[in-house]
Amino acid sequence: MSSPEGWGEPLYDRVLAGVPAGSTVLDVGCGPGVFAAFALARGMRVTGLDADRSALARAERTAPAARFVLGDAHQLEGEYDVVALVQVLAHVTNPVKVLQEAGRVGGLVRATVWGREEESDVRLFGEALAPFLPPRAQRRTPAGPPPLTDPERFRKVAGLAGLEVVALDEVTSPFAYPDEDSLVGPLLASDIGRFAANRAGPAAVREAVLETFAPRRDGEGYRLQNLFRVLDARPAPTPT
Ligand SMILES: C[S@@+](CC[C@H](N)C(=O)[O-])C[C@H]1O[C@@H](n2cnc3c(N)ncnc32)[C@H](O)[C@@H]1O
Numbered sequence: 001m002s003s004p005e006g007w008g009e010p011l012y013d014r015v016l017a018g019v020p021a022g023s024t025v026l027d028v029g030c031g032p033g034v035f036a037a038f039a040l041a042r043g044m045r046v047t048g049l050d051a052d053r054s055a056l057a058r059a060e061r062t063a064p065a066a067r068f069v070l071g072d073a074h075q076l077e078g079e080y081d082v083v084a085l086v087q088v089l090a091h092v093t094n095p096v097k098v099l100q101e102a103g104r105v106g107g108l109v110r111a112t113v114w115g116r117e118e119e120s121d122v123r124l125f126g127e128a129l130a131p132f133l134p135p136r137a138q139r140r141t142p143a144g145p146p147p148l149t150d151p152e153r154f155r156k157v158a159g160l161a162g163l164e165v166v167a168l169d170e171v172t173s174p175f176a177y178p179d180e181d182s183l184v185g186p187l188l189a190s191d192i193g194r195f196a197a198n199r200a201g202p203a204a205v206r207e208a209v210l211e212t213f214a215p216r217r218d219g220e221g222y223r224l225q226n227l228f229r230v231l232d233a234r235p236a237p238t239p240t
Contacts, residue, residue, distance in 0.1 A: 007175050012039070019108070024044070024045045024082070025046050025080060029049070029088030030049060030056075033060070036063035039084070044082075046066040049068070051073070053070060074093070074097050076105045083109050085098065085109070086112050090114070096157055099111065099233075103233070108234055113154060124212050129208075158231055163233040165231065167231075168231055170227055174225055174226070180221075
């Protein structure tokens with residue numbers, strides 16, 4: 001699966017809702033810097049942090065007016081008006097610790113996660129490939145506590161991190177693919193897509209993907225609706 005350009009804008013918009021221009025934003029797990037560039041365009045003063053040097057090199061090209069630092073989300077430094085965690089919490093070892101750190105250095109914490117699997121059309125990529133994958137890869141229920149895609153779990157984890165939840169909003173972000181190739185090509189180029197194509201042949205995989213996505217056809221292309229949740233939180237006041 002690949003995310004088409006521009007998919008994140010409704011989400012980024014909610015992350016920065018009500019934040020005045022000139023505010024300092026720490027973009028934790030900034031990746032290639034797309035949110036950093038969006039925040040700069042909104043007049044924010046942006047610092048991006050990531051543990052991956054190659055992501056930081058891309059981010060510097062995407063958002064040259066931001067400052068970028070190599071670092072670990074579990075150990076933050078400085079003081080910011082907003083700490084943004086855009087699609088990062090599912091990738092860190094300890095989301096409670098990361099949110100705790102965000103609340104320690106930030107006046108506001110805005111964190112986004114995917115909605116539940118059944119709430120987003122991207123699940124259709126997995127469904128289309130499932131017949132070509134071994135049974136183990138088809139099993140999609142991981143062991144362990146419920147993931148943060150479960151809103152109650154997300155609220156609980158924020159509370160454990162010492163944050164006061166102001167809102168947990170839903171944001172729908174459309175993924176628009178202009179034609180069949182833009183939908184199928186990146187999938188066939190991914191590890192899982194190549195695995196399926198090696199087993200069944202690229203033509204069979206392509207046909208299965210297009211059949212699965214037929215209900216999402218939109219003119220020449222495809223339009224998927226995907227749900228995200230945005231946590232809007234601040235450090236809980238300490239009892240006096
Ligand atoms: C799915 S990407 C999201 C990137 C970006 N926020 C976006 O929305 O495009 C997750 C990012 O978190 C970074 N990351 C994961 N664990 C991290 C950690 N402990 N400290 C800092 N960055 C981390 C990864 O290197 C990756 O760039």
